[in-house]
Amino acid sequence: MLRIVTALAAGLLFGAGLTVSQMVNPAKVIGFLDIGGNWDPSLAFVLAGAVGTVALGFLVVRRRLAAPLFAAAFDPPSARGIDRNHVFGAVLFGIGWGLVGLCPGPALAALAIAPAKVALFVGAMLVGMAGFAVFQSLAARRKQAR
Amino acid sequence: MENFTPVSAALGGVLIGLSAVLLWLTHGRIAGISGIVGGLLTPRTRDVGWRAAFILGLIAGPPIVAALAGGMPPVAVTSSAGLLIVGGLLVGYGTRLGSGCTSGHGVCGLARLSPRSIVATGVFLTAAIATVLVTRHLVGV
Numbered sequence: 019m020l021r022i023v024t025a026l027a028a029g030l031l032f033g034a035g036l037t038v039s040q041m042v043n044p045a046k047v048i049g050f051l052d053i054g055g056n057w058d059p060s061l062a063f064v065l066a067g068a069v070g071t072v073a074l075g076f077l078v079v080r081r082r083l084a085a086p087l088f089a090a091a092f093d094p095p096s097a098r099g100i101d102r103n104h105v106f107g108a109v110l111f112g113i114g115w116g117l118v119g120l121c122p123g124p125a126l127a128a129l130a131i132a133p134a135k136v137a138l139f140v141g142a143m144l145v146g147m148a149g150f151a152v153f154q155s156l157a158a159r160r161k162q163a164r
Numbered sequence: 165m166e167n168f169t170p171v172s173a174a175l176g177g178v179l180i181g182l183s184a185v186l187l188w189l190t191h192g193r194i195a196g197i198s199g200i201v202g203g204l205l206t207p208r209t210r211d212v213g214w215r216a217a218f219i220l221g222l223i224a225g226p227p228i229v230a231a232l233a234g235g236m237p238p239v240a241v242t243s244s245a246g247l248l249i250v251g252g253l254l255v256g257y258g259t260r261l262g263s264g265c266t267s268g269h270g271v272c273g274l275a276r277l278s279p280r281s282i283v284a285t286g287v288f289l290t291a292a293i294a295t296v297l298v299t300r301h302l303v304g305v
Contacts, residue, residue, distance in 0.1 A: 021190070113258075
């Protein structure tokens with residue numbers, strides 16, 4: 019139960035942060051990416067505030083705890099190298115982000131505010147994610163068959 | 165730069181950071197939105213509970229803040245339906261292939277000084293800036 023409540027609280031905080039910083043607004047995000055236009059550096063301040071808080075918070079947690087409160091162990095991303103897929107994925111994501119001004123967090127956070135248009139983006143995003151999972155399991159099966 | 169809002173931006177950033185610290189403290193997981201959502205869309209889905217709870221909070225957070233603040237924040241989506249679909253597909257597929265988005269790589273990865281995340285963030289920021297340059301100044305989608 020505490021696992022669910024704390025995850026819900028973390029989600030609420032994340033959504034609140036995106037709202038306060040106006041990052042739920044694609045126009046605001048495009049304003050940052052549009053360095054050739056009427057540039058709005060706000061997103062850099064969001065990033066700085068978030069990165070600083072995480073760097074400090076993770077350091078404190080790591081010093082005080084050997085394991086998280088409601089899970090067996092800390093589960094950092096598995097340390098894989100930087101390969102072609104990793105870079106290509108980031109390029110595709112960047113193009114999609116630049117086209118619309120929405121990335122996964124703000125897209126979900128904007129869902130309840132502007133459902134009509136944002137739902138179309140979120141639906142396509144979920145299809146893209148599921149499509150990746152399908153391709154991946156097909157590739158794994160092909161490798162096994164060989 | 166008349167739209168520049170450094171104080172609310174930094175304050176919102178701190179809230180996002182606190183969310184990531186809370187998830188790390190309680191679950192030992194990285195608050196990467198594409199990873200949390202994508203983890204629900206794989207053949208062998210694990211830990212549906214906390215992922216679904218986090219996403220529910222993420223969706224419910226903005227209207228709650230809006231109710232407290234007394235007004236919905238502006239969400240100006242100017243893209244056409246076709247562009248929303250293409251953009252959504254690219255963001256969904258790209259974040260899974262690249263193992264992260266603005267939150268996992270951009271916020272948590274940079275804070276952890278992960279070389280993978282530093283490269284990914286540099287690449288997707290450059291691609292996004294180039295895309296905006298082309299679509300808003302050269303062709304005009």
